Amino acid sequence: MRTVVIDADWEPKPEYDVSEREHRTRRAMDASGVWKNSTLEVETRERPTPGSDEVLVRVRYAGICGSDLSMLATDEDGYVHYSAYATFPNVIGHEFAGEIVETGADVRLFEEGDLVTSEVTDYCGRCNACRQGSPGHCNRFEQLGFTISGAFAEFVAVPEKLCWNVSPLRNAYDDEDALLKAAATIEPATITYHGLFARAEGILPGDYHVYHGAGPIGLTGMNVSRGAGAGAVIAFEPSDERRAIAREIGFEHVYDPLERDPVDVIDEVTNGEGADVHVETSGAVSQTYPVIEDSLAEGANVVHISNAGSDPAIALRKYQGSTAQIYGAEGHTGQRIYPRVIRMMAAGRVDNSPIVTTTMALSDADDAFERAAERVDGKVLLEM
Ligand SMILES: [Zn+2]
Ligand SMILES: [Zn+2]
Structure with missing residues (x-):
């Protein structure tokens, strides 16, 4: 399958204190202190196989986010601007919608054919932050499109606990294409x-x-x-x-x-x-x-x-x-957020479709990133 991959060189700044975990996993808590000379490539990769608690989503639309741009943008020393958790090379992209085409053996909430979007932060549910009700600040979090394979790809495997069914949007959008386009704006x-x-x-x-x-x-x-x-x-x-x-x-x-x-x-x-x-x-x-x-x-x-x-x-x-x-406030993780935004959209109270001002093919990711970096659009989407 085709994917959009950002790669970069691991070269910690002298003043950056690399932890044992960062060293071992190559996942930097502050990417801007470690990763330099980032590049973007359209790359062919193996289609992922969903784990037992994961679904495989055929991605239809995925939005380019400011954070995607800041992983590609570098300072005068070549270090990426992005100052949060990231590893490279990685398939980026985290604002998306698509259709479930395969489910892992233990998946209970979804079936093939369901239209979904997904949260970004995978949380453990067991650490102190998770148990305090802040899964967005999970001590052992991973992030789709930052530290694990993301959605600028024809397929992405996602834990089912992060997915939300967007079929209620049929109330507000009569064709599936318009629905999925709108659903790709749920995350922002x-x-x-x-x-x-x-x-x-x-x-x-x-x-x-x-x-x-x-x-x-x-x-x-x-x-x-x-x-x-x-x-x-x-x-x-x-x-x-x-x-x-x-x-x-x-x-x-x-x-x-x-x-x-x-x-x-x-x-x-x-x-x-x-x-x-x-x-x-x-x-x-x-x-x-x-x-x-x-x-x-x-x-x-x-x-x-x-x-x-x-x-x-x-x-x-x-x-x-x-x-x-x-x-x-950062992120959006937690059980009460996504379903309510979806309800507002289904009720016609929020329509982000007109904010999507440019849609380009995944194979034109280079141009799409250039366009998004001009910061004149409402939202630039990639179509898979
Ligand atoms: Zn984003
Ligand atoms: Zn946790």
């Missing part, structure tokens, strides 16, 4: 859903939501916020193309933060009350946090989702003065 939408409703506390229908950054995570998140009854959704995004996409999908309050002072805009749209919910999805934290801190509604939730390279100065008094709090 779960990132903000998790931040808003599993991490932050007490977000209410009617709250004012502000998105700092309208890339793929911001755009799908804005859809989730609107679908969940936000009083208004405001977005700040410097890219003309991405602002145009946001307007096209019906968002009225979309601004270039370099042109309009975001604090003034928020003040105007919220009639001086400030934002109840701020979602940081840009990574430009030294620009966005001063805005956030000057536009906190009483009791505001700040949901920190982006993976910024640096830390902003935090004006603690402003959080005290507004009874506001910052919630860190």
Whole structure:
């Protein structure tokens, strides 16, 4: 089968303290400290055989994520930008949908022909983090498309416990192709859903939501916020193309933060009350946090989702003065997230299809990555 593989050289920086486990498994907790000279190749590999608790999925669509781009992008010394858990060479890709074509002997929840998507983090269920209810921070986690074979491939083997049936989406999409395309956007939408409703506390229908950054995570998140009854959704995004996409999908309050002072805009749209919910999805934290801190509604939730390279100065008094709090949110793992995003999509409350602005064949992965790196699309999908 054809796959998209990223390879790189294992060359730990002198200051990177390689653990015994990292050395043995070649899985670096911070890829940017170890892996350099990454390359992308369309490669033919053996079709995987599902393990006893796994299903084999024939992938139809898979989205290119910012993290995929950052595994390929390198700094001036050749080290990859990606600063989390990764090993190479590996078949990448983790936002996907497809059809189950084979099931392992112990699989109970699914059968051949089921249309599914999947979570990314495989968790053990036994470690302290798992038993505390945080499987996303499992001490022995592996990640599809980062440390285990991912979805930029014609087939991917996935533990059944990570899969979710997307056939309820038949309610909202009449043909299977449109359904699977939409289903490939579930994963990015779960990132903000998790931040808003599993991490932050007490977000209410009617709250004012502000998105700092309208890339793929911001755009799908804005859809989730609107679908969940936000009083208004405001977005700040410097890219003309991405602002145009946001307007096209019906968002009225979309601004270039370099042109309009975001604090003034928020003040105007919220009639001086400030934002109840701020979602940081840009990574430009030294620009966005001063805005956030000057536009906190009483009791505001700040949901920190982006993976910024640096830390902003935090004006603690402003959080005290507004009874506001910052919630860190990463990933989406947990039993309550995926099914609810799927329900919102099935009910027609969230439709990410118009955010998919480019679809290319797996064999054109090189061009697709180049296109995605321009960061002008809502979402770039590969079609297998
Ligand atoms: Zn992703
Ligand atoms: Zn665990």
